[in-house]
Amino acid sequence: MIKEIELINFKSHKKTELKFTNGNNIFVGISGAGKSTVLDAICFAFFGTMPKIQKKKVKLSDLIMDKPVKEDLAKITLRFEINNKNYEIKREIFSNKPSSAELREDGKLIAVNQSQVTEAVEKILKIDYDLFSKIIYAEQNQIDYFLTIPPGNRMSNIDELLKLSKFEIARTKTISISNRFKNLKNMKEEVIANLNEQEIRDKKSELEDYLNKAKDEEILLEEKIRRTKTTLNNKEELFNEFERNKTKLENKKAKLIEIKSAINLLQNEIREVKLEDIKKIEKELKDKKLKLENLEKEKLEREKEISSLNSKIEELEKNLKEKKEAEKFLLSFNKERYDSLKEEIEELKEELFNKKLRKQQYEDAILSLKESKEKCPTCDRELTEEKRKELIDRKEKESYFLSKEISELDKKLSNKKEEIELENKKIEKANFLKKRLEQLKNVESDLDNLKKELEKLKQKEIDLSGLKEEVQKLKTHYEKLKLIEIKKQKLEAYKQEQTKIETEIRTISFDESEFEKLKKEVEELKKNLLTFELNLKHIREIKNEKEKSLEQIEKELEFLERNKKEILFLDYANTTLTNFANTLIEVQEILRQEFVKTLNEVMNEIWSYIYPYEDYIGIRFKIENRDYLLQLCDLKNKWINVEGFSSGGERAIASLVMRIALSVVLAPNLRLLVLDEPTHNLDANTIRNLTEILRTKITDLLEQTFIVTHDERLIQAGTGCVYEFKREFGKKEPTKVIELNM
Incomplete structure (x- = not known):
């Protein structure tokens, strides 16, 4: 049961607080006074949207009051009770930032933000927005909404409300998947038909034989290379020793020639200088x-x-x-x-x-x-x-x-x-x-x-030029004699080094013919090693190519086996999916029949309770030619389609019975009906009968009803709270609400 609602800056409501009770809660007032706005607010509080937004008649920002002063915030607070638990929904709409929402259960916060609150409300009420807006909430002049749906479209519309359309969607997707599996199976069968399995297996055996022989040849060549490398290493060590001795001998001989040349040069330089007593000169x-x-x-x-x-x-x-x-x-x-x-x-x-x-x-x-x-x-x-x-x-x-x-x-x-x-x-x-x-x-x-x-x-001038010249001459002569002394020492050192090198040359062992012979052996071994390595490389390259070919053949065989298994699976899956699609049709039809059966039972109970005349003794929902028909049974047990009636009274009562029955069957947790201007296009007698039915019968069938009307005669149907809505348009004033005592 909805207990109360509070609107702040919501459309024409500056600050409106309304309390509700069980029974019929009536909103009366002239058009545009803000009555339907309360119903929109209830819908918006529950689901974060409403029919006018879904139909794009208004934007979210249009819900914020803009007269007489443009506001920045609109706020809705709705309190309701279900299963002995009290709930409070708050939704705020801002002009300059995203909207906010929260839901509390017995004072405890259980959901925040728009989507979470809507999802939680749907679980609590056990209905979604579509069911609420089409079944519970009859918009202005839409009490007979289901009768106004063109024939041929009613089944799809009602199936969508019952979520039976999901079965059709699932069946369509199942058939689509089944067809894809069938096409895939045909493609795979075509692919393996183009492959010669025996030829592939023979080629595999041939490659395996070749690879075994290549492996033996590879091992033989590796052994030859190993032995050749060992021999070559030994010969190269001996050759390197010969080469080092040759280099050493050549270096010594070159050094000896250099020393002999230096000795001859020094001896010539010493002979050219007249030797004197160097100490006397010093x-x-x-x-x-x-x-x-x-x-x-x-x-x-x-x-x-x-x-x-x-x-x-x-x-x-x-x-x-x-x-x-x-x-x-x-x-x-x-x-x-x-x-x-x-x-x-x-x-x-x-x-x-x-x-x-x-x-x-x-x-x-x-x-x-x-x-x-x-x-x-x-x-x-x-x-x-x-x-x-x-x-x-x-x-x-x-x-x-x-x-x-x-x-x-x-x-x-x-x-x-x-x-x-x-x-x-x-x-x-x-x-x-x-x-x-x-x-x-x-x-x-x-x-x-x-x-x-x-x-x-x-x-008294002193002349030093003559003495300076004598000193310079003596200094030059002294340095020459000193240099000769140094050269004599060098000469002696060179002679000693000459003797040493000549001794070392005699100790070096080197045979030129042996050296040349060893050099040829090393070159021959290198040539043989290169030949063996090239042969091994060639064998390995061919072996690598053959291994790749074998790998490709094994992949083809694996592909062949995998496709065989997949064809078997696809065949099984296709059969299973076809059976599943047929089962979906059967289940959908069973559920539809069960829905119609249950709805008809409830409608007939309600019809016999609220229909004030004896002209029609029954009412039913019938499936015919893949569509739904609403029919009344006359005293002759003849079923007549309601949409063909000229009488507005029977049509209005039949539509109301259907609304109540759908609400009871599809939303048993809520037991609520919302009627906006239900007397539209009804004559005075029908309005009087409808008022009596609403006042005396509805409260036994539903826990709570909200009725919006400009017709003051419907005030008599009020068994709960009755509110009068007033608003002066010329002055752009907000809505004023007065509770009427009945």
Whole structure:
């Protein structure tokens, strides 16, 4: 049982909370007031979709309220009870992100996100969206939906609801697979028909014989190669020993020739040089070098002394120049100029003071004249205004001229101060120069004495060129004698090495004829080894090719055997699948017959209970020409098709009976029916009968019914909660719901 629903920003519902009970829950109100929206919300809460979305009449975002203010979120909360367990579904729709959902069982969260919640709800209700939307939920004016399906299509539509269509899908797929197996079997039979099995097996035997012989030949060649390699290794070791001795002998002989040549060259070089006492030459060279070093030291000291004298002379010449410049400055210096400037400054200061004093007196007088209006501040006589102004003007002019004179005197005083500052610096300079002249009074005589001393040193010049030449000649001659000594030592060493090499040559054992004979044997063995290896390689290549051919033949035989087994299997599978497809047809037909039988039993119980007249005594669902027919039985036991009726009353009651029966048979766990505008196209009498049936009979058959109507007469059918829906379109207001007390 659905217990309550809460809608927030869902289409026209700003915030609507509705509680429901067992029996008939009625929604009444004008068209567009938001009644059907509640049914859409119930469907959406259960399955995350609804017929208008499936038919693409609206988008998911259209479910969010956009009047009077566009919202970003719509929320549905549905609470229901099944098998003594309370469930709560919450689904939220967002304008800017994916929707969310959750499902709770007795307060415990059991599923999240849209698909998980929908899957869990289907398991709890034991129905899916298709069954709910086609059987439980009769959309506006669709109570007779099954009668409006064109003949010929009803069986496929109902089979789809009953999931019997899956049997047809399975049968079609089974036949398709069976045909594929049959085609595959035929293809495999064609393939093996083109293969000569005996020929392939004979070829296999031939290849196996050849490979056995090739293996024996391969072993024989491998043994020959092994023996040849052993002999070759021994001969090569002996040959290498001969070759090393030959190389060693040739190297020794070449070295001996080189040494003899060096000995002859050294002997010739020694003979060309006149031999002298090298120690005597060495002593003479040492004495000459010592003398040269002493003279060079003496010359260096003299040069340092000359350099020192030149520096002193240069310093005295600078002092002499300074002395002359000082004497010249002192001749031009006049001390009286400083005294004169000092007197002028004192006079200017006195004059400036007097003028500033007079100016202050004028300013005081002007201030007094401005403050005194009637009497002269100086003589205390009566003053007219004209006379007062005249006095002020005259004194201001005199004050102005005094200001200019004071400014000129300030400039003159400043200039004189600068002049006396310069003269003061000249006096300081003159005093310094007088002291400096006293220090430099003997500079001329000192300079003259130093120049004379320098001249004497320059006259004592020391010439070392002759001695240097003698030292160089002695050094060259000494080095030649020393080199001869070294060559004599080398000559002796070469003679000793010559004797040593000649002895070594005599000890080396080497026979040229034996060497050549051994060389030919090694070459012959290498040639034989190469021949054996090439033959072995050739045999192995052919063997490899034959092995590949044998492998290919074995694969062909394996392919042949595998295809034989697969043909047997495909034949068995094809027979099994054909039998399975026939069984599916039989099962589908049995289930369809069982469904019709059960539905008819329930419909007749309901018909006899709710049909208010005695014109028709039975109702049935009949399979005819691969389609379903809804028929009524009259008093003559004649069955009449309901869709041919002109009476809206019988048609409406038959459609309602069928809806109730389908709900009871296909959704026994829910025992719910949803009717949207069920009175459409019905006359007043039929509406009155339908209202009575809904009020007195339906509640005994179903646990809960939801009825949406704009016809206020159906309010009388309410046995549960009755709600009136109102909405003013002109003002774009949200839906308002009022519960009516019945």
